[in-house]
Amino acid sequence: MATLDLSLPHALPTAGENVAAFIDAWTMMTSRFPGHRIAADGGVATTFSNTPLPFLNISTLDRPLTDPGAFRHALCEARARAADCGHGTMLALSGDWAPRDWEDLAAETGWLRSMALTAMAADRLRPPRRAEAALDFRAIDDPATARDLGLVNALAYAMPVEAFDCLGEMALWRDGGFGIVGYDEGRPVTGGAAFAVGGMIYVAMVASAPGTHGRGYAEAAMRRIILDAERAVGGRRIRLHATETGEPLYRSMGFEGGAALTLLHLASGA
Numbered sequence: 001m002a003t004l005d006l007s008l009p010h011a012l013p014t015a016g017e018n019v020a021a022f023i024d025a026w027t028m029m030t031s032r033f034p035g036h037r038i039a040a041d042g043g044v045a046t047t048f049s050n051t052p053l054p055f056l057n058i059s060t061l062d063r064p065l066t067d068p069g070a071f072r073h074a075l076c077e078a079r080a081r082a083a084d085c086g087h088g089t090m091l092a093l094s095g096d097w098a099p100r101d102w103e104d105l106a107a108e109t110g111w112l113r114s115m116a117l118t119a120m121a122a123d124r125l126r127p128p129r130r131a132e133a134a135l136d137f138r139a140i141d142d143p144a145t146a147r148d149l150g151l152v153n154a155l156a157y158a159m160p161v162e163a164f165d166c167l168g169e170m171a172l173w174r175d176g177g178f179g180i181v182g183y184d185e186g187r188p189v190t191g192g193a194a195f196a197v198g199g200m201i202y203v204a205m206v207a208s209a210p211g212t213h214g215r216g217y218a219e220a221a222m223r224r225i226i227l228d229a230e231r232a233v234g235g236r237r238i239r240l241h242a243t244e245t246g247e248p249l250y251r252s253m254g255f256e257g258g259a260a261l262t263l264l265h266l267a268s269g270a
Contacts, residue, residue, distance in 0.1 A: 015096040018119035018259040021239045022092060023047065023060050025202040028195055030056055032171040039081070043074040046081050051166035054088035054265070064097040071099050075109040082266060088163075090114060091264040111264040117241040118257045124235070125223065126254040133182070133220040135189065139228065140179030143168035148181045148188035149205060156207035167205075176233065179205070180225045182217055190217035194229040196236070201229045203240040219249060 026047035030036045033049040033056070040046070043063050049056040059078040065071040075091070082089040091111050099105060103113065140146045150164025173179050176196040181188050192206035203226065208217045226238060241261055242250050251257070 015094045015259040017121075018241075018261055019060060019062060019092075019094050019097070021119065021198070021200065021202065022241060022261060023062060024198040024200075025195055025204065025239075026056075026058055026060070028176070028197040028202075029172060029204070032177070033166065033169055037081075037085075042077050043070065044077050044081070046078075048081075048085055048089065049166065050085060050087060051169075052087050052163045053166050054090050054163070056166065057082075057085055057087055057089040058092055058263075059089065060092040061094070061097060066097065066099055068099045068101075068105060071102065072105055072109060075106060075111055079110055079266065089266070092261055093264070094259060094261055096259060106264060107267075110266050112267050114263045114265045115243060117243060117261040117263065118247055119239070119259050119261060120242050120247070120250050120255040120257045121237055121239045122253070122255045123237060124254065125226065125238075126252070128219070128223065129252065130216055132223075133190075133216045135182035135184055135217065135220065136186075137180055137182050137221070137224055140173050140181065140193075143170060145181050146170070146173060146179060148183075149179055149191040149193070152181070152188050152191050152209055153205055153207045155209050178225055178228045178232070180221055180228070182221050184212075190221045192218070192221045192225050194225045196229055196233040199236060201226060201233070201236045201238045203238060206240075206246065218246075219253065222253070 023045045030047040030049040035050040037048040043065050044059050045062040046059045061074055065074050078091050138145055146167045150167040154161040154164045179193045181191040189212050190208040193204050195202045206218055
């Protein structure tokens with residue numbers, strides 16, 4: 001399994017840093033669920049919470065596999081582990097570590113592209129561009145607030161709310177796990193999480209409810225949750241993996257983008 005090398009200079013995230021940060025963060029998150037499965041062999045690092053949330057059941061190709069045969073073998077291994085999970089799963093890979101025609105090879109083994117992510121990092125955030133959004137922010141310290149973060153993410157990704165009920169597992173939010181939810185007149189409208197892991201602060205689950213974008217909600221939630229983490233563990237390199245939608249916000253906050261990571265899902269019936 002890849003391990004993040006914190007001795008590297010603070011430049012744009014490389015393919016190795018990209019994959020290592022992702023695996024380290026997902027290992028921490030998923031290992032907090034009672035039925036988790038963590039494994040790393042054959043070029044595949046598996047971090048399954050074994051809950052109904054596909055985003056928390058991910059296998060990652062953890063080394064360069066540019067030989068088509070080795071790449072195909074790893075994809076088949078990831079598919080076999082997915083079959084053992086019993087819930088929806090995903091696969092993460094760096095295109096820099098895959099054969100040139102990796103999408104065709106992936107499709108042959110049942111894996112289809114879901115979304116592209118960009119590894120981003122910052123040593124410190126730029127000052128806010130505007131006054132903080134006037135929301136009622138609450139740290140996650142009970143299952144109900146944690147599930148409200150799940151609700152916001154479910155709405156943002158157009159996924160079943162029930163899939164995110166697992167965020168109510170309070171072990172996720174202790175010992176280096178921090179979460180926050182912003183409410184507008186009692187309605188959860190934004191939120192996010194930060195995890196102190198491997199010498200970094202890793203930001204995840206940042207989302208805002210549909211119809212609320214452009215109001216500074218996600219930025220306010222991010223700044224608060226990063227500050228909570230820094231108060232607890234001190235200043236560290238801040239890392240995240242951005243969707244295309246979120247990347248402009250993160251760049252405006254001082255994050256710089258590097259290598260890409262692609263998430264895939266198994267085709268229906270595969």
